[in-house]
Every structure is written in structure tokens, then in C-alpha cells.
């Protein structure tokens with residue numbers, strides 16, 4: 001006797017580029033290039049256990065829905081679109097009990113031409129993504145998160161790491177001045193009690209909540225990374241979380257996952273040359289990996 005314990009299905013890597021034209025000047029645009037993943041949960045068991053496809057909303061239909069809704073709906077910001085898609089699927093298909101959506105927005109930034117941001121020309125200043133994820137149940141419960149991914153930063157001084165635990169496996173030398181580099185992966189979870197029903201996400205989005213939080217999180221990350229004389233990745237990421245929680249009351253928790261991308265000082269003593277933090281070897285691997293989540297209240301730790 002076996003039993004289907006869990007199942008989910010949908011479409012991944014659905015891509016679009018939406019052009020939003022300013023109604024008062026159709027030459028002035030905003031673009032969103034996005035990648036979407038949607039997985040459905042619901043009463044689909046017979047498709048697995050009896051090879052009966054009758055309840056299956058084809059993944060092709062899921063893809064078509066994303067594209068048609070991206071055409072019809074104002075997708076800016078991605079949190080509005082994710083809430084719209086969640087509401088659509090739960091309303092349209094009575095046997096869908098839950099939905100899991102992820103949207104990644106690729107970074108296109110308008111650039112300066114003759115000192116002015118051009119109306120419809122953009123440059124890709126890195127692989128950075130703005131992200132949103134939604135888990136939404138027919139009961140109305142939801143978990144909405146937003147984030148930043150693959151924002152690569154480096155500072156060439158202003159970072160230390162000393163005073164760490166020592167044992168017979170320790171070779172690392174204390175550092176009072178080192179390179180610090182990471183690919184920022186930050187996620188903040190919204191307080192659904194403060195936002196209310198999922199439909200309120202759309203009105204809050206139109207009022208600017210998600211854009212201003214994204215700007216605050218990105219600016220805080222970059223500012224603290226630059227200004228803080230970092231004692232460790234751990235201490236710096238905690239300070240970033242604390243500052244974002246302070247700035248955005250609608251956020252319940254902030255998480256960071258940061259690789260510590262090592263740059264090793266090259267030893268030139270054999271050549272009689274001093275290396276005053278001038279020439280480093282970018283080590284491709286291994287890297288440190290440091291994660292934390294900071295919230296407003298105490299939680300039991302596992």
C-alpha cells in the first residue's frame with residue numbers, strides 16, 4: 001500500500017517584458033522584464049493515482065494566464081501582480097486549494113543622456129533581481145515576501161574579523177583590514193495581519209508601500225555595507241535587518257543569506273616585497289555562507 005503524500009505542479013520560467021507607457025507622453029516608458037513560477041496545490045490526486053487528467057489545469061494554461069494577465073493588468077510593482085495572480089487562480093478554479101508563486105524582476109535602469117535620464121533606454125547594471133514570493137490558501141491565509149538577489153558588492157577596506165574561537169584546527173589569522181565581498185540575497189516577510197486580506201496588497205502596492213520598502217532595503221544594504229566598519233558578516237547583516245525593520249513597520253522579519261567571497265592577500269615575502277592590502281587572489285571556492293532572520297519578537301530557536 002502506498003499513498004500520494006504531497007503533490008504540486010505548474011509552470012516555471014515563464015518570461016515577459018512589459019512596457020508601460022506614460023498616458024500623457026507615450027514616448028516615456030517603464031519596463032519590467034520578469035520570470036514567473038506558479039505551482040498549484042489542490043484536488044489533483046487522481047491524475048497521479050489513476051492517470052485521470054480531468055482535474056488538471058494544464059501547465060500551458062498556467063503559462064497563458066500569466067501572459068494574458070501581464071498584458072491586461074498593471075504589473076508594477078511585482079507584489080501587485082503576484083497578489084492579482086493568486087486571487088485569479090483561487091477564484092477561477094474551485095478545486096485549487098493553494099498556490100505558490102515566485103516572480104523575479106530583472107534589473108533594467110534608465111541611464112543619463114546629456115545629464116537627463118532617457119525616456120526609454122536602459123542599461124543592465126548587473127544580474128541583480130527584485131523578487132516576490134506568495135503562498136496563498138483558499139482560506140485566505142497568505143505569506144508574502146519580497147527581496148533582493150544577486151546584488152554583488154565589494155569593499156576594499158573597512159572590514160575586520162578577529163577575536164574568533166581558537167582551537168587546534170584554527171589557521172585563520174585575525175584581520176583588522178580585509179576585503180569584504182558578497183552577493184546580497186535579502187528577503188523580507190510582510191506582516192499579513194497589518195496588511196489584511198490579499199486584495200489589500202494591490203491597494204498598498206498602488207500606494208507605494210512595496211516600492212518604498214524595496215528602496216529602503218536596497219539603500220540600507222548598500223549604505224551600511226559602505227559606512228560600517230564591519231566586525232564580521234554576521235554583525236553587519238544583523239545591523240541591516242534591524243535598520244530595515246525600523247524603517248518599514250509593515251515588515252515582520254528580514255533575512256539575509258550572504259556568501260563571504262574570499263580575497264586572499266598574496267604573499268610576496270619570498271620576493272622581499274611588502275603587500276599592504278594591494279594585491280589579492282579572488283578565491284573561487286570555498287566561500288563562507290552566513291544567514292540570519294531578524295524579527296520583532298523572540299522566537300524559539302531550533
Ligand SMILES: O=c1[nH]c(=O)c2[nH]c(=O)[nH]c2[nH]1
Pocket residue numbers: 161172231232233234260288
Ligand atoms: O565575517 C566573517 N564571519 C565568519 O564567520 C568567518 N569565518 C571566517 O573564516 N571568516 C569569517 N568572516
